[in-house]
Amino acid sequence: MDDRQFILSSSPHIHSGESTPRIMYSVGVALVPAMFMGVYLFGFRALWVMLLSVVAGMATEAGAQRMMGRKVTVSDGSAMVTGILLALNLPPPVPWWLVVVGSAIAIVIGKQIYGGLGYNPFNPALVARVILLISFPVQMTTWAKPSAALSRTVDVVTTATPLGAMKTHLLVKGTLEGFTMGELWNPFIGNIGGCIGETSVIALLIGAGFLLYRGYISWHIPLTFIGTVFIFSGIFWLINPNQHMNPVFHILTGGLMLGAFYMATDMVTSPVTYRGMMVFGAGCGAITVIIRLFGGYPEGVSYSILLMNAATPLIDRYMRPKTFGWRAVSPR
Amino acid sequence: MKRLYLFQGGVHPSGQKISQNAPIEELGAPDRVVVPLSQHIGAPCEATVAPGDRVKKGDRVGQATGFVSVNIHAPISGVVKSIGTFPHPVGRPLPAVEIESDGEDTWADTLKPREDYMDLSPETLKEIIQDMGIVGMGGAAFPTHVKLSPPKEKPIDTFIINGAECEPYLTADHRLMLEEPESIIAGARIAMRILGVTRGIIAIESNKPDAIEKMKELTEDILELGVVALKVRYPQGAEKQLIKTLLNREVPFLGGLPMDVGAVVQNVGTLSAIFKAVRFGIPLIERITTVTGSGVRAPKNLRVRIGTPIKVLIEACRGFTSEIGKVIMGGPMMGVSQHSLEAPVVKGTSGILFQPVAEVQAVVAQPCIRCGSCIRACPARLMPTVLGVFAQRDMFEEAERCDVVECIECGCCNYVCPAKIPLVQLLRYAKAEVLARRKAA
Numbered sequence: 141m142d143d144r145q146f147i148l149s150s151s152p153h154i155h156s157g158e159s160t161p162r163i164m165y166s167v168g169v170a171l172v173p174a175m176f177m178g179v180y181l182f183g184f185r186a187l188w189v190m191l192l193s194v195v196a197g198m199a200t201e202a203g204a205q206r207m208m209g210r211k212v213t214v215s216d217g218s219a220m221v222t223g224i225l226l227a228l229n230l231p232p233p234v235p236w237w238l239v240v241v242g243s244a245i246a247i248v249i250g251k252q253i254y255g256g257l258g259y260n261p262f263n264p265a266l267v268a269r270v271i272l273l274i275s276f277p278v279q280m281t282t283w284a285k286p287s288a289a290l291s292r293t294v295d296v297v298t299t300a301t302p303l304g305a306m307k308t309h310l311l312v313k314g315t316l317e318g319f320t321m322g323e324l325w326n327p328f329i330g331n332i333g334g335c336i337g338e339t340s341v342i343a344l345l346i347g348a349g350f351l352l353y354r355g356y357i358s359w360h361i362p363l364t365f366i367g368t369v370f371i372f373s374g375i376f377w378l379i380n381p382n383q384h385m386n387p388v389f390h391i392l393t394g395g396l397m398l399g400a401f402y403m404a405t406d407m408v409t410s411p412v413t414y415r416g417m418m419v420f421g422a423g424c425g426a427i428t429v430i431i432r433l434f435g436g437y438p439e440g441v442s443y444s445i446l447l448m449n450a451a452t453p454l455i456d457r458y459m460r461p462k463t464f465g466w467r468a469v470s471p472r
Numbered sequence: 473m474k475r476l477y478l479f480q481g482g483v484h485p486s487g488q489k490i491s492q493n494a495p496i497e498e499l500g501a502p503d504r505v506v507v508p509l510s511q512h513i514g515a516p517c518e519a520t521v522a523p524g525d526r527v528k529k530g531d532r533v534g535q536a537t538g539f540v541s542v543n544i545h546a547p548i549s550g551v552v553k554s555i556g557t558f559p560h561p562v563g564r565p566l567p568a569v570e571i572e573s574d575g576e577d578t579w580a581d582t583l584k585p586r587e588d589y590m591d592l593s594p595e596t597l598k599e600i601i602q603d604m605g606i607v608g609m610g611g612a613a614f615p616t617h618v619k620l621s622p623p624k625e626k627p628i629d630t631f632i633i634n635g636a637e638c639e640p641y642l643t644a645d646h647r648l649m650l651e652e653p654e655s656i657i658a659g660a661r662i663a664m665r666i667l668g669v670t671r672g673i674i675a676i677e678s679n680k681p682d683a684i685e686k687m688k689e690l691t692e693d694i695l696e697l698g699v700v701a702l703k704v705r706y707p708q709g710a711e712k713q714l715i716k717t718l719l720n721r722e723v724p725f726l727g728g729l730p731m732d733v734g735a736v737v738q739n740v741g742t743l744s745a746i747f748k749a750v751r752f753g754i755p756l757i758e759r760i761t762t763v764t765g766s767g768v769r770a771p772k773n774l775r776v777r778i779g780t781p782i783k784v785l786i787e788a789c790r791g792f793t794s795e796i797g798k799v800i801m802g803g804p805m806m807g808v809s810q811h812s813l814e815a816p817v818v819k820g821t822s823g824i825l826f827q828p829v830a831e832v833q834a835v836v837a838q839p840c841i842r843c844g845s846c847i848r849a850c851p852a853r854l855m856p857t858v859l860g861v862f863a864q865r866d867m868f869e870e871a872e873r874c875d876v877v878e879c880i881e882c883g884c885c886n887y888v889c890p891a892k893i894p895l896v897q898l899l900r901y902a903k904a905e906v907l908a909r910r911k912a913a
Contacts, residue, residue: 146798146799146809146811147832151800151805151883152805152806152886153807153809156888158888160841160890218841257839258841258842408842410842411844412843412844414848456858461847461854464479464723464851465712465724465725466725
């Protein structure tokens with residue numbers, strides 16, 4: 141009885157069962173409605189983009205890890221999530237090779253170069269999207285008109301995104317008079333021009349509800365992000381409605397919903413405390429509005445998130461929670 | 473209804489109170505006991521017996537060596553076989569008195585019933601408590617008379633009777649509250665007399681409705697005592713978190729004690745032991761220990777003599793169900809894993825948990841994904857993930873600046889971590905280093 145070998149380890153001796161793959165695959169599940177709407181609105185081509193992006197991302201990750209002599213961890217689901225998110229952030233008519241290049245950039249430059257999962261300061265999918273946007277501006281801003289029919293070939297009837305159309309209108313006419321945002325219903329279900337996964341607000345909200353319910357995201361970043369965009373753009377709209385669109389238009393169009401619920405909430409690159417998250421979200425919102433209203437680009441969600449990613453270590457440092465019992469000791 | 477406040481953090485592990493309906497059973501005197509000379513926080517005892525000496529149950533075998541130290545007593549009658557180093561629940565062998573039973577189990581003639589114990593002065597009562605070897609029985613084993621001796625400049629207004637028992641699996645306190653509630657209440661009145669306090673709160677987690685009911689019934693006519701049902705949340709029974717919940721006071725950090733915020737907390741088992749010591753002169757030679765986990769056939773609450781080797785308890789619970797992977801002294805959140813079944817039950821042993829091999833997963837830590845779960849779960853409001861990185865890199869100054877010593881090692885961060893990083897182990901390491909450096913400085 142006494143020579144039995146027991147396992148010795150530090151407490152605690154039970155675990156909640158939570159795991160990194162479970163979180164990653166849950167994010168994947170949450171994105172299913174958006175992926176479905178992407179295919180529904182933009183045809184099977186959208187499906188190929190997603191598949192290609194995921195496969196290329198996972199292959200790159202496995203290859204990179206093998207080359208570095210590290211343990212291959214593609215099965216943790218993080219490369220899959222990056223692949224899906226990148227695909228959802230690409231325009232529907234994007235050429236196939238651009239998808240592959242983007243996916244490889246996301247994994248190599250966005251993530252593995254820093255040491256892999258957990259060590260990357262910037263959201264990998266957004267790093268790839270922004271590099272593509274700067275390097276291939278034409279391919280990255282050619283938008284397809286959503287055709288609700290599930291057509292195998294996309295007859296690329298090009299269109300503009302609502303934000304792009306607004307910017308052009310403003311540039312050409314000098315005023316927003318005559319520009320209408322159309323039916324609210326369209327951006328709500330996604331019947332507007334834009335990236336594969338960003339147009340359908342309802343699909344994104346359904347998935348976000350799932351993540352909130354499971355506790356994998358909290359309301360702090362999305363609410364402060366979207367709220368800041370709403371309030372900030374609302375102020376400018378009240379001041380000068382001829383130059384600025386109303387805040388409802390701003391929160392329903394572009395990549396805000398996708399960015400606020402799925403990209404800004406990326407655990408690795410956002411602050412770890414609730415207070416920090418609120419600062420982060422507000423910062424994202426403010427930068428987004430500044431870029432949309434005063435910048436050269438029609439859309440600023442990606443940039444705003446990347447800029448706030450850079451500020452995350454600083455936010456974490458200053459938003460440290462006050463240790464239990466501090467009040468009685470620190471000078472008041 | 474008393475208003476409750478919230479402590480931040482905490483987790484909700486499955487209760488697993490599988491032994492809650494098992495009445496307390498007497499295990500009786502084993503053939504042999506190993507009574508460690510160090511069973512409490514503070515200075516170890518000095519042995520007062522020599523090999524060959526005959527002892528009776530209740531005889532003193534170890535003498536306290538300072539104020540923060542208590543006596544130990546023979547749990548059985550018999551002969552002192554040896555004094556040497558023996559397996560101890562902390563993991564390394566420590567000095568202990570080995571006693572072989574004479575099979576008689578006769579009491580020492582030092583037993584001293586006191587009818588008029590409530591007329592004794594606080595000083596005398598405290599002397600009895602130290603003399604009878606009473607320590608905190610919730611797990612930490614801090615000498616009780618020390619906690620009952622706040623300096624004059626720290627007035628105490630509330631006495632808290634801790635029946636939270638928030639660790640999963642453990643039911644020893646629960647059974648005690650159901651079966652011997654009078655001894656707890658009497659013990660509480662003794663402690664309150666010592667402290668000169670007129671407000672006592674019996675705090676019980678709401679997963680023990682029968683205990684709450686029982687206590688309410690018995691305290692109906694006692695103005696000074698009230699019963700509060702606590703929400704179930706681990707570590708609700710931790711002293712500082714309990715005070716925060718009941719009184720909305722935070723024990724100051726940097727070494728603050730409950731007495732700094734006018735509170736003293738005692739576990740229900742300790743109070744029962746106080747009553748027996750003061751009323752009958754019975755020293756702390758036995759305690760209720762929950763033997764539990766899916767590894768044992770019949771989970772039970774046993775009244776065990778101090779010094780009884782773990783292996784004796786297994787027989788009483790009808791053996792193992794399957795191969796055992798881990799033997800844990802204490803609960804699953806804060807207990808200490810054991811390497812030997814020879815290790816004895818000590819004064820702080822609230823339970824022994826047997827986990828079959830199938831329940832014990834080999835854990836491979838993965839990179840932190842900065843999900844922040846550990847931070848939200850930390851009742852001390854620390855940032856375990858950040859402190860863990862400091863610990864891994866031996867960055868002790870940074871760890872100290874981020875208050876690593878305030879970690880209560882409750883295990884919540886570790887429990888929730890999706891990357892399964894051994895955060896408690898890392899923080900404990902950094903904490904020990906920081907404290908050692910402070911001592912050296």
